[in-house]
Amino acid sequence: MTFRIAVCYGKPENPAAFDEYYTSVHIPLARAVPGLTEFTWGKVTSVDDSEPPCYMVASLYFTDEQALKAGMSSPEMLAAGKDLRNFATGGVTMFTQEEHSVR
Template sequence: MTHQISVCYGTPDDPATFDEYYRATHIPLAAKVPGLSGFVWGKCVSLDGSAPAHYAVAYLQFATEEDLKTALASPEMRDAGRDVRNFATGGVTMYTQNLESATR
């Protein structure tokens, strides 16, 4: 089972500034989190053309629950968490998930 942290970003005051900061500063910072086995993100687009609930969502994946717990307690995660206030002007929601395959 994969364990992940999902980070949902609200629409920022200045999307171009968010994108630049996220790519140049936040991703390299978050990539240092110990035990990280995958890290992807993307901007959201609603299927029906309406405004999506989130501007972007990032997924930080860990192979085991122990890796997730170690990451959450690490100084690298604290640094990345503190950095969020530097660019996430639209707010942010974070949660963990234990992923299960829905297909065979």
């Protein structure tokens, strides 16, 4: 079991500018969050021809709830959160999740 912060980004006004800023500026900020064990991201496509509900989803993983809470309250997470206004023109939805692996 791991704990995750999911960040769902709405479609940005300028996707190319979003992509450049996200990869060159925002990822380094997010990777600095203490307790982070894994960080994944990817653009979203629908399984049919409909418009997907978001542009991209990022997942930040932590070993346990204590590490998640510590990471969320850290100065590094605060800096990453404040940075959203610099590029996330399509809005952002965030949630936490306790994940269970099924094998």
